[in-house]
Amino acid sequence: MKQLLKRQRTFFRSGKTLPLAFRKERLRDLQQALYENEQALTDALYADFRKPAMESFTTEVGFLEQELKLALHKLESWAKPRRVRETIINFPARSTIHSEPFGLTLLIGPWNYPLQLVLAPLIGAMAAGNCAIVKPSELAPHTAAAIEKMIRENFDDAYVAALEGGVETTQQLLQQRFDYIFFTGSTPVGRIVMKAAAEHLTPVTLELGGKSPAIVALDADLELAARRITWGKFMNAGQTCVAPDYVLVREQVKEEFIQLLGQCIRDFYGEDPAQSPDYARIINDKHFNRLSNFLKEGSVRMGGQTDAATRYFAPTILEHITWEHPVMQEEIFGPILPILAYEEIDDAIAQINSHEKPLALYLFTSSKEKQHKVLEQVPFGGGCINDTISHLINPNLPFGGVGHSGMGSYHGQASFDLFSHKKSIVNRGTWLDLPVRYPPYHQRLPFIRKLFKWL
Numbered sequence: 453m454k455q456l457l458k459r460q461r462t463f464f465r466s467g468k469t470l471p472l473a474f475r476k477e478r479l480r481d482l483q484q485a486l487y488e489n490e491q492a493l494t495d496a497l498y499a500d501f502r503k504p505a506m507e508s509f510t511t512e513v514g515f516l517e518q519e520l521k522l523a524l525h526k527l528e529s530w531a532k533p534r535r536v537r538e539t540i541i542n543f544p545a546r547s548t549i550h551s552e553p554f555g556l557t558l559l560i561g562p563w564n565y566p567l568q569l570v571l572a573p574l575i576g577a578m579a580a581g582n583c584a585i586v587k588p589s590e591l592a593p594h595t596a597a598a599i600e601k602m603i604r605e606n607f608d609d610a611y612v613a614a615l616e617g618g619v620e621t622t623q624q625l626l627q628q629r630f631d632y633i634f635f636t637g638s639t640p641v642g643r644i645v646m647k648a649a650a651e652h653l654t655p656v657t658l659e660l661g662g663k664s665p666a667i668v669a670l671d672a673d674l675e676l677a678a679r680r681i682t683w684g685k686f687m688n689a690g691q692t693c694v695a696p697d698y699v700l701v702r703e704q705v706k707e708e709f710i711q712l713l714g715q716c717i718r719d720f721y722g723e724d725p726a727q728s729p730d731y732a733r734i735i736n737d738k739h740f741n742r743l744s745n746f747l748k749e750g751s752v753r754m755g756g757q758t759d760a761a762t763r764y765f766a767p768t769i770l771e772h773i774t775w776e777h778p779v780m781q782e783e784i785f786g787p788i789l790p791i792l793a794y795e796e797i798d799d800a801i802a803q804i805n806s807h808e809k810p811l812a813l814y815l816f817t818s819s820k821e822k823q824h825k826v827l828e829q830v831p832f833g834g835g836c837i838n839d840t841i842s843h844l845i846n847p848n849l850p851f852g853g854v855g856h857s858g859m860g861s862y863h864g865q866a867s868f869d870l871f872s873h874k875k876s877i878v879n880r881g882t883w884l885d886l887p888v889r890y891p892p893y894h895q896r897l898p899f900i901r902k903l904f905k906w907l
């Protein structure tokens with residue numbers, strides 16, 4: 453590991469990553485590699501947790517293709533020094549902001565979108581001119597192996613490398629000195645990463661999780677809300693960081709809404725979702741058992757069937773749940789949707805705000821007033837009005853959490869900016885050099901005060 457870092461340090465210092473032509477060529481290599489490995493990656497995702505091919509394409513490979521296309525198309529304009537307004541005090545001068553790569557970056561990923569969540573940051577790191585070590589999650593071992601192979605076959609490891617391995621490997625990596633660490637995973641491990649980074653004063657981005665609410669108001673289009681929440685919740689079998697974790701629905705429409713959710717689940721996955729080719733499995737026994745324990749309290753209104761041998765966990769709706777139940781004490785990260793009721797929107801807002809800031813929030817309402825109120829009064833990473841998940845689809849929207857759900861945002865240009873240090877430069881003209889700022893200046897203070905005020 454030390455040797456690898458040394459090679460990367462030497463490569464970075466050689467300046468080879470600086471020309472935009474180099475960066476674009478390597479991004480094209482990644483594009484080609486993805487294209488050539490698409491089937492192998494889709495198979496690996498299926499082997500890890502029966503990820504449906506359609507979801508593998510839309511949320512992993514297809515997503516990355518979009519990010520790559522955008523980076524290739526926009527790199528010149530993103531990387532251009534940006535001129536800013538002058539201040540008269542510096543006259544004559546030209547002020548610019550330059551984007552400079554940090555150097556060696558470490559990109560640590562989780563298992564739930566095991567390809568997208570290490571390669572999307574890699575695109576940003578490469579576009580910004582950095583070297584990178586990618587550490588995919590050991591809990592999706594087939595995908596991790598496919599990523600390692602693809603990177604090894606297409607890149608000089610002195611520039612970009614992928615390392616397979618478990619917690620120990622991540623911990624060893626964290627002891628090394630990097631210039632930037634990008635971590636996606638759970639909040640407790642985020643804390644470990646940040647502590648380790650502090651040792652070397654390495655800046656970090658943390659893309660973490662949390663309990664993301666969906667609010668369904670009385671004036672919402674209930675059918676549409678049910679369809680879009682069912683889609684966002686049960687995609688990837690609920691193992692999505694931005695999945696609606698629970699629903700807060702207005703008491704008067706709760707029963708109708710639960711019926712509609714049930715209908716959507718049947719429409720999407722059939723009477724027996726275990727037979728559906730479009731429904732994923734739980735990643736491992738530990739998570740399967742953790743989720744099974746959540747069913748011990750409250751009432752199962754729909755689903756609840758499980759099969760430990762195949763780690764099948766039916767899309768499940770839970771009712772009669774309070775914030776004291778274990779299912780509401782941590783991020784669910786699985787196909788269980790607790791339904792809680794509220795009376796007034798202020799009550800829903802108060803419930804959300806008495807917990808950590810969520811990664812996402814989804815509000816279903818036709819009322820502009822409610823939209824404004826929730827956006828103004830509830831802090832959260834990002835989200836949608838009358839939809840779920842789709843804020844990730846627009847690369848012009850930076851994606852990230854806030855507070856315990858993370859820090860820093862990426863996607864599209866935000867990824868380039870995240871992996872670039874912004875160097876501020878004033879280029880002063882030489883033809884004018886007023887002596888007023890140079891000592892001895894104490895006698896000039898009254899004049900300077902007046903001048904500042906006037907300026």
Ligand code: NAD
Nearest residue numbers: 561562563588589618619622623637638641659660661693
């Ligand atoms: P995790 O935190 O357990 O693991 C993520 C990575 O950290 C893995 O590569 C693993 O090797 C490493 N790791 C685990 N334990 C470690 C330790 N003690 N010391 C050092 N490294 C360690 O997360 P996960 O279970 O893979 O993913 C699920 C979590 O990730 C959920 O909380 C989810 O919300 C979050 N997530 C967030 C986003 C986002 O974009 N904000 C996206 C996907 C997942």
